[in-house]
Amino acid sequence: MENEVKNEVKNEIRSDLNKVMNNTEPDKTEPGIENKNNKNNAEKAGDIIIEGIDIIRTFKMGEVLVRALRGVNVKIRRGEFVAIMGPSGSGKTTLLNQLGLLDTPNSGKIIIDETDTSRMSDKKKGEFRLHNLGYVFQDYALLPELDASENVYISLMMQGKSKEEYESAAAEVLKAVGLGDRLHQLPSKMSGGQQQRVSIARALAHNPRVLFADEPCANLDSQTSKEVLDLFKKFNNESGQTIVMVTHEEWHAAYADRVIRLRDGVVVE
Amino acid sequence: MLEKAKVSFFLASRSITRGNKGITIFTVFVLTLIFVQLVLFSSILAGVTLKFNELMVNYQTGNVVVEPKEEERYIEDASALQKKIESLPEVVGTSARLKTTGNFQYKEKEIGGTVYGIDPAEETFVTGLEGAVISGEFLSRPDRGEIILGREVSGGFDALMESRSLGGVDVGDTVELTISGKTREFRVKGIYTTLFFMADAGAYISRADMEDMLDIEGRDLAQEIAVKTTAGTDEYETRTSLLSLGIKENIRTWHEFAGILRLIENTLGLVRNIMNAIGLLIAFVIIFVVIYVNIVNKKRQIGVQKAIGIEQNVIVASFVLQAMLYAGTGIILGYAFMRFGLVPYTVSHPIQVPLGAMSLRLDDAEAVNRAVLLFLASIVGSVIPAYKLAQKDLLDLIWGK
Secondary structure, X not given: OHHHHHHHHHHHHHHHHHHHHOOOOOXXXXXXXXXXXXXXXXXXXOOEEXXXXXXXXXXXXXXXXXXXXXXXXXXXXXXXXXXXXXXXXOOHHHHHHHHOOOOOOOEEEEEEOOEEHHHOOHHHHHHHHHHHEEEEOOOOOOOOOOOHHHHHHHHHHHOOOOHHHHHHHHHHHHHHOOOOOOOOOOHHHOOHHHHHHHHHHHHHOOOOOEEEEEOOOOOOOHHHHHHHHHHHHHHHHHHOOEEEEEOOOHHHHOOOOEEEEEEOOEEOO | OHHHHHHHHHHHHHHHHHOOHHHHHHHHHHHHHHHHHHHHHHHHHHHHHHHHHHHHHHHHHEOEEXXXXXXXXXXXXXXXXXXXXXXXXXXXXXXXXXXXXXXXEEOOEEEEEEEEEEOHHHHHHHOOHXXXXXXXXXXXXXXXXXXXXXHHHHOOOOOOOHHHOOOOOOOOOEEEEEEOOEEEEEEEEEEEOOOOHHHHOEEEEEHHHHHHHHOOOOOOOEOEEEEEEOOOOOHHHHHHHHHHOOOOOEEEEHHHHOHHHHHHHHHHHHHHHHHHHHHHHHHHHHHHHHHHHHHHOOHHHHHHHHHOOOOHHHHHHHHHHHHHHHHHHHHHHHHHHHHHHHHHHHHHOOEEXXXXXXXXXXXXXXXXXXXXXXXXXXXXHHHHHHHHHHOOOHHHHHOOO
């Protein structure tokens, strides 16, 4: 079943690419693919939202020094959907964590929307994340004691929004991810796909400048993965949401505008 | 600031209402026990102190004692003064006493002790000695040559200082009493015990016999007038009232006679403070462990909260609020258990102690003090692990390291 869905998606992508190549009308029913080459690249060009400059990240694991990133340079444009790929241990998640300010590089700079984050204190980074960035984790990372709506609006609450504001925003975004009827459901009563949708809703509720997703479909079956990726694509297309996603599946990466490939801590493509 | 407090409270309330009920019940139960332990010893001590005080007032001093003026040996015109004192509405009765040290001899044994010369009829209005007689009878007004001995003087009857006593005098036996060089024989009419060793180390003879031995017959002298007031009357107010009557004699409340009791009370108080300190330390450790285990299980959640931008202080405060709520509930339950359970139970079913029947006494000021200390212990016990963990590297928390 899983392979069938993967093949189906791959075929759709190939078909779409062929359509574009042949100047045919794109299939409107597949927003994930239809606008792949339709986007206003001119608008994107020069409008860099994230710039990673010479990022070096080294971890000490016992006595061994692991050089996860060895001077990575990346640029991500506003409204771009970028996939980060590479074999295990290539530094994908490490790069995402640096770009998403979840970790601090040993050296190098991360500039987000013209803000140099390398000099920010942990507290400032926290504030920056709260207002500007959104995260979708591999295992959803929902707070089990909060229901769907509460999980979504907790960051809005932290921003100081009023009750009406954060409740209506949460309801709206949950409706947008197809969970309008499950606002008060606890994560434990939801399927993996539903939990990941809540996670996406949480990441998007405060209109972040960039959404970071670390293997968001790793724990989902192919059909659910497709639904989640469709959602990403929908927000990318409709709201111009910048998305940076780590994945190791080629068919997931096919949803992205661009793929950054890493090997041994270096960008290879 | 208010928004942050709101988020902390929100996280704490959800954690309590939707978190592991077992952990919540266990934590509250432990804190309830700790609070009970903290106030129980104080309540026992307060009960013992109250008992001591009651014994002192009921069997020895009454509420107020009038003594001779400075540098005078006797109160003169004692009966006139008694009438004056008894004119106060709050005064139940007075007993003019002659009081001196005497030497008791029975067979080969000889001991010293305090001897009171009393009017038995007056005395019954002031002290409960008549009811404290455990063998024989109490004195009556016409009695001459008869004596009532405390059990610490007579010996036997489970006296605490048996070796210091006369070694087992019985009712009907004759003891020799020497006062101011004058020796007379007295027939033991009764033996009493108040269970209070200070009161039990004395003896009572009629005032007429005492006047005779002191060579002051018919002079209406007294060495002290014990005054009993109605229940609930403040002794210091009684003293003021007595002074306003123009009484020039020394007026002392029973508190001033309770020196040794204060010593015992202070010693027990020291023990209580040590017990409290140990109790609080145990409380702190338990709270620390419970909160720590709770927090360690939520390591990843803390990481996620930090990742989505919830401030560290807000996260720490949410755990502190939880601990405060646990402590608050534990305190309320513990207080309710003491106030409406254990204390009333010991009032209706007193505990038998060597001093007699005793019940617990919960002092609200002490309870508030313990509650505040337990509250502080819960704050410190939760701040430390919460702060320590929340300070950890975000990715370490997310990865559950």
